[in-house]
Amino acid sequence: MKKHAKNGNVAIIGIGQTSFSSHKEDQNQVEMVQEAVINALADAGLKIGDIDCIVHGNMELFEMQFAPDLWHSLGTGAYGKDEYRITTGGTTGATLVCAADNLVASGLYGTVLAIGMEKLQEGNTTGGITNMADPLWFRNLQTGALTGTTSDGACAMIFTSEEKVKQGTKNPPVWIRDHIQVHREETIPNLFGFNKPEMTHHCAARTLFARNGIQDPVAYFDVFEMYDPSAWWAVDWLREFFLLKGDEHLRMLEAGDFDLDGRIPINPSGGVIASNPIGATAMLRPAEAALQIRGDAGGHQIKKEVRHALASGFGGTFWTVLMILEKELNWQEVNHD
Amino acid sequence: MTMQEDHKDCFVLEGKMALPNQYFAGRLGSRFLIAIRDRKKIMGLKCNQCGKTFVPPREYCEKCWTKIADNWVELGTEGELVNFTVVRYGDRHLPKKPPYILGQIRLDGADTPLVHIVEGIDPREVESGIRVKAVFAAKTTNTIMDIDHFEPV
Ligand SMILES: [Zn+2]
Numbered sequence: 001m002k003k004h005a006k007n008g009n010v011a012i013i014g015i016g017q018t019s020f021s022s023h024k025e026d027q028n029q030v031e032m033v034q035e036a037v038i039n040a041l042a043d044a045g046l047k048i049g050d051i052d053c054i055v056h057g058n059m060e061l062f063e064m065q066f067a068p069d070l071w072h073s074l075g076t077g078a079y080g081k082d083e084y085r086i087t088t089g090g091t092t093g094a095t096l097v098c099a100a101d102n103l104v105a106s107g108l109y110g111t112v113l114a115i116g117m118e119k120l121q122e123g124n125t126t127g128g129i130t131n132m133a134d135p136l137w138f139r140n141l142q143t144g145a146l147t148g149t150t151s152d153g154a155c156a157m158i159f160t161s162e163e164k165v166k167q168g169t170k171n172p173p174v175w176i177r178d179h180i181q182v183h184r185e186e187t188i189p190n191l192f193g194f195n196k197p198e199m200t201h202h203c204a205a206r207t208l209f210a211r212n213g214i215q216d217p218v219a220y221f222d223v224f225e226m227y228d229p230s231a232w233w234a235v236d237w238l239r240e241f242f243l244l245k246g247d248e249h250l251r252m253l254e255a256g257d258f259d260l261d262g263r264i265p266i267n268p269s270g271g272v273i274a275s276n277p278i279g280a281t282a283m284l285r286p287a288e289a290a291l292q293i294r295g296d297a298g299g300h301q302i303k304k305e306v307r308h309a310l311a312s313g314f315g316g317t318f319w320t321v322l323m324i325l326e327k328e329l330n331w332q333e334v335n336h337d
Numbered sequence: 338m339t340m341q342e343d344h345k346d347c348f349v350l351e352g353k354m355a356l357p358n359q360y361f362a363g364r365l366g367s368r369f370l371i372a373i374r375d376r377k378k379i380m381g382l383k384c385n386q387c388g389k390t391f392v393p394p395r396e397y398c399e400k401c402w403t404k405i406a407d408n409w410v411e412l413g414t415e416g417e418l419v420n421f422t423v424v425r426y427g428d429r430h431l432p433k434k435p436p437y438i439l440g441q442i443r444l445d446g447a448d449t450p451l452v453h454i455v456e457g458i459d460p461r462e463v464e465s466g467i468r469v470k471a472v473f474a475a476k477t478t479n480t481i482m483d484i485d486h487f488e489p490v
Binding site for chain 1: 354
């Protein structure tokens with residue numbers, strides 16, 4: 001038995017987005033990135049000088065650019081600061097949040113800005129995705145294709161330590177209680193699989209809920225922002241994420257449990273089927289979940305109070321990110337296996 | 338001593354990527370190119386806060402993050418060669434036949450240099466500090482190559 005505890009608590013204190021569109025000819029990449037960064041700084045009431053470290057993410061192969069984090073540095077404000085680059089496919093945005101969470105929790109940095117961006121209009125997404133497959137066993141057997149919509153846009157989020165939150169924040173902090181990443185590259189060509197593997201969503205949910213003592217996730221969470229690139233995937237995925245059995249998820253769907261005024265509203269933001277700027281997409285899930293907790297989601301704010309939110313990321317290849325956001329810093333750490 | 342790797346009967350899979358892509362110049366970048374194309378003018382964006390003028394144009398002052406997107410100023414088409422290198426190898430993608438000079442030119446009125454090709458002087462004789470002027474291209478491509486090159490004044 002052990003406790004899964006963070007070295008330090010981490011809060012989301014700033015959220016900024018651009019508009020999402022398939023027509024952003026009016027902005028170059030640097031300008032689009034900077035729009036999100038400026039919005040996040042304004043939301044947090046901070047200046048770029050208050051940021052200790054930048055975490056940048058996109059799928060550089062999609063825009064055909066090398067080292068986009070360096071290219072975008074005027075827009076991200078990374079000049080003269082420490083910076084990391086993250087590229088993990090569809091999960092990039094969620095991985096950015098995990099990385100920022102870890103960087104602040106570790107105590108290495110006080111305040112971290114993460115920026116996810118994509119300009120899918122400019123690049124060659126199918127070419128980029130095809131190159132994800134193993135060239136020896138799999139690449140010439142499959143073709144790559146983006147399964148969702150394609151958009152241009154960026155999202156930026158600012159993370160800070162509990163210590164800094166105590167000095168005051170412009171907007172209420174939203175706490176990152178825990179996050180988990182699960183991936184199974186090897187199951188695509190099933191090279192090493194003797195048994196049917198547990199789905200990554202299920203594995204992530206089972207592990208994350210167990211180590212946080214969450215017995216009944218449907219009852220516990222008030223909203224779920226789920227990375228669901230194609231509408232028909234969501235139904236099966238909800239069964240995995242909420243550890244449901246048989247056709248329980250279908251019964252819940254028919255009962256309206258996933259509606260915006262239901263037991264566990266799914267994707268009040270519109271989700272990935274509404275916009276999919278890859279490097280930002282999986283960041284928009286926790287960003288939108290945090291806005292729901294703050295009560296700042298505007299026209300798509302759900303009516304009941306949101307205290308506990310779940311957010312997921314998904315991408316190639318069978319990669320799931322799942323995170324728990326909290327309104328209050330009052331959860332109990334639990335012992336688990 | 339040389340190492341001998343045994344690669345007998347080891348296959349190599351050949352790949353070839355051809356991935357068309359675009360880059361959006363944006364509203365500011367496009368305006369900069371249009372001024373060169375239509376008026377033979379080189380424009381910069383000035384931060385009144387810092388007194389710095391940037392070229393190529395950028396939406397925000399990189400020093401103080403003031404929005405400067407509307408504060409266009411006309412720069413000279415002449416300036417100082419503040420740094421350079423000589424390109425000495427040839428390749429299909431290069432714009433000129435080597436050897437040629439790739440310079441950083443600080444135009445009159447600007448605080449940041451513009452990168453471009455310098456012709457009309459022997460690469461063996463070029464020095465930082467010389468005055469150069471823009472020579473505009475006869476035919477537009479709506480790119481930075483609407484300035485064909487710079488040459489000594
Ligand atoms: Zn300035």
